[in-house]
Amino acid sequence: MQSSFSVLTMLWSMCAAACFMLGMIQVMTWYQRKWKTAYLLSFSMAIAATLIALFELSMMFATDVERYQVLFSLHAFCIFFVLLSLVLFARSYLGHGSQWILVPIIVLWPIQVLANTLFPEGPLYLNVLQIERVETYWGESFTFARIETSPMKYLTDTTTALIMIYLMQSAWAGWRHGMRQRAIVVGGGSMLFIVIAGIHTPLVDAGLVRTPYMISFAFMPILASLTYQFVSEAERDRTDLQRMRREMERLSRIGMLGEVAAGIAHELNQPLTAILSNAQAARRFLELENPDLDEVRDIVNDIIADDKRAGGVIHGLRAMFNRDETLPGAARVNDAIRVVSKILIGELRSNKVKLETELAKNLPAVIGDEVQIQQVLMNLILNAMHAMSDAPDHARRIVVRTVPAGGEVLISVADTGPGISAEALPRLFEPFYTMQKKDGLGVGLAICSRIVERHGGRIWAENNSDVGAIFKFTLPIKRDTDEKPA
Template sequence: MSEPRLLWRRNKPSIRNYTVAVLSTAAALGIARWPEVHLESAPVSLFLCAVMLSAWLGGVGPGLLATVLSAAAFAYHFVSPIHSLAVDSEQMPRFVVFVLAAVLVGSLSAAQRSSMQSLRKAEEALRETQAELAHVTRVMTMGELAASIAHEVNQPLAGVVLNGNACLRWLAGESPNLAEAREAAQRIIRDGTRASDIISRVRALAKKTVTESERVDMNEAIREVLALAQAEARRNKAAIRTELAGDLPPVRGDRVQLQQVVLNLVINGIEAMSTVQDRPRELVIRTQTGEAHQVRVTVQDSGIGLDRQTLERIFDAFYTTKPEGLGMGLSISRSIVENHAGRLSVVAHDGPGTTFQFALPTYH
């Protein structure tokens, strides 16, 4: 079922491009033969335009077709003997120069088109790689962090269990050995304290994540993020629209971390729209100056939305409804925004979808 459709989709542009070649040559001929325009003696530039246009839009094939049609039309209507495809010997140089010029213009145009196409493809590939890299970096950082926390905490916990068992053994039996039991209990307290120290160290580390504190233009930061997210949006057939305030004051903070927040929200929005069929998949990113010296960033999607149960849990670490999700995007984003003295929340909006918003104090 899908094969013929794919074939049609692949063929459609080339059929269109060959049609353009035929129509543009016909238009050139029509204009050249139009009596009021007086171009009968110099129609060459019109045919060259047709060749250039066809090669630019369609590449080598349509360019060649336009060249052949133009040469035939030129020979038939403008080179003696008129109304014949033959060419007089004294007119031959004129005809050959015309054909050579058409071939040259067509190939230059086709070459230009193909280099533009490869450039576009390379740009696209670069963006996709950057987006994947951003994701992989985050996954790796989280994975490594989780592994090292697990390792650090596991050891004292194993000690707690071991000493707990030993303590029970010393207490059991006819005459419990209270001295040994006391020592085991003390070891339990020591290991428990160690585990709790590790957790406090990790907390302190997480709090210190604002490493840079610079002036950040959120509009510019968002534009950079969108360059990364466009490829993902295109893959999911979603459109991204921006409404960025013209006179937005800068905020203070870590540009990369703030971009991470926007990227997380944008990717979530795109993912939430990937199954939507009955309405446009549109993501809107808005910046505004809020009250009390604040910059407000809003990311609104037309996706599946949030039910009450999900809404209560979305900011929890490791909460995810996606098969490939980690459930870390929103919890990391919320802690980054809070480290910047801001607030990230879900806000109500009319219509389907979800709107996330965060506000940051302006730089002064």
């Protein structure tokens, strides 16, 4: 008894499923890459290749000439569609190609498709004369047709030759313009498909090779290589985007450094002046005939203390402005606030702004990077300071609070400025949106939002009930940590 298992059905079904799966990957890429035409054309080719495989499978089991003729016409239509889409894809994806070759292809190819669809005995093939069953070497049979070709088929062959020339010329132009990998995939893959299909298909038409049509198998490597190329490009773009974001964050920190440079210079000047004065005093004591060593020892201790004070400021700056990579772990929010307060104290004094902190005791550590949390805090405090630039000196006040809130820590930065307009509130965290009158790029709050969200938290803004605005953000508490509360 003959087995019901069909190798032919399995192979062509697998080919159709593979083409469809590759098409789904490509349509997702099309959606992610901002709806670019090249990816949509590639997806349409994948769907057409899926239909080609299914039509080839159906033709193998057709039982009468009429059914075979209909399937054969639909098969030819899908091939026309794939080749025209391939030409348009090369034009869109590589951005190069001769219009003198492209225009005849676009004109001739649809005419042949229309004629072949409207007339059963169209210009491509006159008629399917008869069908017969051919047995494979493993014992399975399939339908094989004797076809009478038309002299008009040479028009199709000419158009196919123009397509080959266009694809080669487009790939070569792309290669010369630096798109070498794209050129290899499009040019090499297309030529391989056309050569294999162009040799095998005429031999089957002439009856010299008694096998099923295998155009779908010839086209599948193109789809696979294009999908791999699309995914690789998307991954490279994602890596480049992450690198650009990290660089933007670093440049934002450097920009803040320039903004607070005067205050930092003031903070460093005080310990350095004290060190100089103490050193001069110690030298005078040592020049005495009987110096008081206890007094000299106290002076040296003062010098050490002032040096540590200056070193602390410099250490905080180095940590904040020279790091690019995120080091996940346990961060102590209260410590981050204290560091930022020390860095900004000179800038706040010069702008006559009073900074107050209300930090919760025994605050648990949060998940994240302390330097990036410092960056968020510094952005919010500087924004609050700028918001109060028109307020009276005695009314300029910033309050930074921390409180535990369930499984999170809530941090807030409140000011006594004019508040935020209803129009501006929904757009505060959009890139390049700023309310500053001058020198505002509008990237600070957008970066703050991205950092907080990357840490698993939320950030928002609202107006105070009396005066000013308040920015709040949350960070998740780190569980099972050995970190001591801040």
